[in-house]
Amino acid sequence: MxxxxxxxxxxxxxxxxxxxxxxxxxxxxxxxxxxxxxxxxxxxxxxxxxxxxxxxxxxxxxxxxxxxxxxxxxxxxxxxxxxxxxxxxxxxxxxxxxxxxxxxxxxxxxxxxxxxxxxxxxxxxxxxxxxSELHLCAGIISLLKHFGWTWVGIIASDDENSLRMIQILKEGIEQNGGCTAFIETFSRSNIMTMGKIYKIVMDMPSIKVIILCSNEENLFYLPLLMLNSGKIWISKTELNFSLEAKAKLNKTNTILSFAIVKKKxxxxxxxxxxxxxxxxxSDHPTKMWWTGLCDSQCSKDIKRSCSCDIKLSTVRPCNTNYIxxxxxxxxxxxxxxxxxxxxxxxxxxxxxxxxxxxxxxxxxxxxxxxxxxxxxxxxxxxxxxxFNENRELNTDYNIINLVYLPKGKQHREIVGSYNPFASQGQDFIINDKAIKWGSTFTQTPPQAKCSESCPPGFMKLTRKEEPICCFDCIPCPQGEISNQSDMDNCMKCREDHWSNHKRDTCIPKLIIFLSYEEALGMALTTSSIFFSLINAIILGIFIHYRDTPIVRANNRNISYILIISILICFLCSLMFIGRPEPVICILRNTTFGMTFSISLSSILAKTITVVMAFHATKPGSKLRKWMGSRISYTIILSCSLFQCVLCLIWVFTAPPFPYLNMQSETGSILIECNEGSMIAFYCVLGFLGFLASISFITAFLSRNLPASFNEAKYITFSMLVFCSVWITFIPTYLSTRGKYMVAVEIFAIQASSAGLLGCIFMPKCCIILLRPDMNSRKYLTKNN
Missing domain, CATH: 3.40.50.2300 (Response regulator)
Structure with missing residues (x-):
């Protein structure tokens, strides 16, 4: 056959x-x-x-x-x-x-x-x-990816296969975040095209890497193109030029070629x-070649044992590169x-x-x-x-660094390999240190990017009407980070984390609540304890002078209830300080509502007692039969019971609970007590307002009644203070967040409580301690 x-x-x-x-x-x-x-x-x-x-x-x-x-x-x-x-x-x-x-x-x-x-x-x-060159395209893209070269040019011959290779390379480069600065094709028959390409290469100094998609026979004018260009040339085949062409090439270029692995x-x-x-x-060139194999300088692995009797003017040097x-x-x-x-x-x-x-x-x-x-x-x-499914042999490539030395000498160094059929991580291997970079490169390995890399903390913003690898670096927004270079988008931190100052990592958000350790918390704690001590002293004075007329006037027991309820109000403000817990959140608002309702109902009872006492002294008054302590206790008990029902409904339907507020303050988590049901919360406040209004109106109308130790005037002033505090409290409370909202609430409790205590009981204490002559039945009878 x-x-x-x-x-x-x-x-x-x-x-x-x-x-x-x-x-x-x-x-x-x-x-x-x-x-x-x-x-x-x-x-x-x-x-x-x-x-x-x-x-x-x-x-x-x-x-x-x-x-x-x-x-x-x-x-x-x-x-x-x-x-x-x-x-x-x-x-x-x-x-x-x-x-x-x-x-x-x-x-x-x-x-x-x-x-x-x-x-x-x-x-x-x-x-x-x-x-197939399909694997070669993947190898070239792996090389670009390894060195981070994202800004490249492509020069190719105008045949159909090279144009298809351009398309695959362009898609692969773009998928890896790179882009092509230019794509130029040429024809060997048109030398003017090569001149145009040379001008493009020289006019774009930012282009450091150029890919050659052409067979060796179509690169006749390539030495002229590469002359003094100072570029990195990546070729899909080994470049072999004539001695004259090699002599024109210098050390300003770096040439990396892919070649099928050679096996002897x-x-x-x-x-x-x-x-x-x-x-x-044979002919004259082949005779020269065979004669070269007899030369004594030929390596032993190919040298022939022969004596050369042929007389030739020149002998080809022994060459084993192509075996x-x-x-x-x-x-x-x-x-x-x-x-x-x-x-x-x-x-x-x-x-x-x-x-x-x-x-x-x-x-x-x-x-x-x-x-x-x-x-x-x-x-x-x-x-x-x-043969594989495409009817080709599975073969790997060597990556060769071609160095053209003076006088046309050429050095080939295998600096890496690419095996498209190996496992991931083993398919592409390269030794960066073995590559001889061009003398014009100030950085090794050289960088080939349209824009400098965006460091962590920044993201890429593509420039309008420019390739995707030409971009500006902008810092990540608050609450977002980029922990790698050249990220297209910043990553949002978890809800309970925030970006650090450099925007390159997420850190836990600062947890904020009104604590005892900080200045504001210490000040409010001190004021609460101070007023509580004042309240206790006043209570002690009233107990000590319990049998004096000024204490017995206007129902001594109700005075005790009022002083104790105000004392509890001062102390309940301490529950608003510290880290909110589920039980604390439920107790502090309900305790506050109950104690204030007792205080206000006691004041209302006192006011009504004053009015009834004045009108009962008139001849034929029908109010005389209503005089006594039962009506006062009934008022206090009924008002307190009504407030208690509101609080129980609040607790069993939608009780207050600790809430992590992550939106109100940037980069912080506010630990707050969520009121649960805002309707219930405002119903409790509304009822307190109702009691304060009734007490204020009643006391205001009876302020001029002619009676010694008449508390109506004092109650009027105390209710005026109370209402002023809570009217200004509501808009202030709604406009603040976090610990400052809590501080406003504590201030309102202490200010209104201090107003009640000061306006109602401080004048009496002054009389008891400083004007004992006024604290006598004789003085009371005289003024009546």
């Missing part, structure tokens, strides 16, 4: 290595007793000269078997055509595939990485021993060292051989070796395609070889 092969070979050294790898693989297979026994593989080599016209002519020659192309005609002058192994560039490979698939010939490429040819529906007979095949190296070169086609690259060619030949072996050994073709080969040719192309899809074997390097 003969395998015809389309194989472009020019005088490029790397292509000559591919040629030798192809011949070496065929020789090994033909000498193998296990693979295709008793069958000899043959091949035809065709030169395309990197020209589409010659490539098309070679394809027609393969299909027709004639140098004169006659479509749909086959001149069978040799063995059966099994498959096409080609090393054409992506565009030519795609064009040739349209021709080969008409005849169902499998096409195996060892160079083309075209994205477009991954479509197995459009290219059903296309295989390749190199990975021992049998191939042995073939180069031992092959009889007289059996191979490993030919692994793709080696795998292509062996893949085809194993597919042929599986097909013949399967018994699907009912033939013997003596049967005429033309019958085999009736089945070969489409039968071979079936076995080629499922081929699976281990090559000479003990690697698993099989």
């Amino acid at each position: 003969i395998s015809n092969t389309l194989f472009p070979r020019s005088y490029y050294e790397e292509n000559y290595f591919d040629y030798l790898a192809f011949v070496s693989a065929v020789e090994e297979i033909n000498n193998s007793s296990e693979l295709l026994p008793n069958i000899t593989l043959g091949f035809h080599l065709y030169e395309s000269y990197r020209n589409s016209f010659f490539a098309f002519g070679a394809a027609m020659s393969i299909i027709t078997g004639m140098d004169i192309w006659v479509p749909n005609y086959r001149c069978k002058t040799s063995g059966t055509l099994a498959a096409i192994i080609e090393g054409l560039n992506s565009e030519e490979s795609r064009q040739m595939s349209n021709m080969f698939r008409m005849y169902h010939y499998p096409q195996i490429s060892f160079i083309s990485q075209s994205l477009l040819m991954s479509d197995t529906v459009k290219f059903p007979f296309f295989y390749r021993t190199v990975p 095949i021992p049998s191939f190296i042995k073939f180069i060292q031992e092959v009889n070169i007289t059996l191979l086609p 490993g690259k030919s692994n793709s060619v080696y795998n292509a030949v062996y893949t085809l051989a194993h597919a042929l072996h599986d097909m013949l050994m399967s018994g699907s073709i009912n033939t013997t070796w003596s049967r005429e080969m033309w019958k085999l040719s009736d089945y070969l192309p489409w039968k071979l395609h079936r076995y080629l899809k499922n081929v699976h074997f281990k090559n000479n390097l003990d690697e698993e070889i099989f």
Whole structure:
């Protein structure tokens, strides 16, 4: 069986290595007793000269078997055509595939990485021993992501595959928060386009990274473009320029290239060292190359043992850079051989070796395609070889740092790797320190950003009508943070947390309540205790002088009740200080309401007693029978009982409870006692207001009654103070929050209580202590 092969070979050294790898693989297979026994593989080599016209002519020659192309005609002058192994560039490979698939010939490429040819529906007979550029795009994006390069330019040739690669790269860059500063395409036939691109590159100094999406053959003018540009160039292939071009490149650039991993095949190296070169086609350049392998400076792993009698003016230096690259060619030949072996050994073709080969040719192309899809074997390097769902081999990449030294010298350093089939975290590896950065870069690794990074505490604000990676940094709003650089949005803190001053972390909100330790709390506590002591002293004075006329006047027992209730009012204000607890919240408002209702009802009872006492002294007055203590106690008890019912309804329906107020004060949590039912709260206050109003009106109307020790005047003033305090309390209470609201409430309790105590009892104490002559029955009788 003969395998015809389309194989472009020019005088490029790397292509000559591919040629030798192809011949070496065929020789090994033909000498193998296990693979295709008793069958000899043959091949035809065709030169395309990197020209589409010659490539098309070679394809027609393969299909027709004639140098004169006659479509749909086959001149069978040799063995059966099994498959096409080609090393054409992506565009030519795609064009040739349209021709080969008409005849169902499998096409195996060892160079083309075209994205477009991954479509197995459009290219059903296309295989390749190199990975698709789709993986290469992912590798380039991983490289940009690793260094944080978000502001890049893309230069590409104007072929369809490169345009598709631009689209994938652009989408991947944008998904990772980057953007493309420019996308420019060029044609090798138009040198003016390259001049335009050079101007764009030089006029945009902020662009530090440029991606090259083109094959090497289309980068003829690239050295001129890279000259003194001071950029980082990322190429999808190794860049190999002429010596003249290399001499123009300097240390201002950094070149990072992705290259398929090169693996040296021992049998191939042995073939180069031992092959009889007289059996191979040769010309002057190839003779120079073979002579270079005899040089004493050649490394031992490839040097030939020979004596050179050839007299040449120049000898090519020994070069081993491309030995490993030919692994793709080696795998292509062996893949085809194993597919042929599986097909013949399967018994699907009912033939013997003596049967005429033309019958085999009736089945070969489409039968071979079936076995080629499922081929699976281990090559000479003990690697698993099989085609994935896109009919390509799973191969990884090396990331190479190309350094062009003076006088055209070139240094290649492997600085990383990319394996798209490895687990996450192991797929991309790079050694930053091994990279030789351009001399113009002041920072290593260089930064490639349209805008400086936003530090934690700030978020990005995209500039209007500019790419997404061009932005301004604005601080996070209050209550929000960003704990990483370059965040698109700030994160809200939890409800019980707040942002710190730098807005880069959430801290617990400050808990605020009126405590005993702070100045305000200490002042209110002191005033409450002070007034309570004054109240206790007054109570002691009244008890001590209980039998004197001034104490006995206006019902001594009611006076005791009033003084004690005012004392409780002073002490209940202490429950408003300190951290609110559930029981405290219930007790403080209800206790306050009850004690004030007793105080006001006692004052009302006193006032009514004064009025009734005056009118009862008149002749024939019917009020005389109502005189006595029962009416006063009835008033106090009924009013207090009514207030008690209101408080019980409040407690059992919607009682006060501790409440964490997180909205009223920025960055703080106010611990308050929520009133529960505002209706109940205002009903309690309203009833107190009602009692105070009745007491004030009654006392005001009876203030001028002619009686000694008449309390009506004092009660009028005390009610005036009381009403003034609580009328101003309501708007003040509603306009404050937190501890200041509590302080207002405490102040209202103490001020109104002090008003009652001072206006009603202080004048009597002054008489008892300072004017004892007025505290006598004689004085009382005299004034009556």
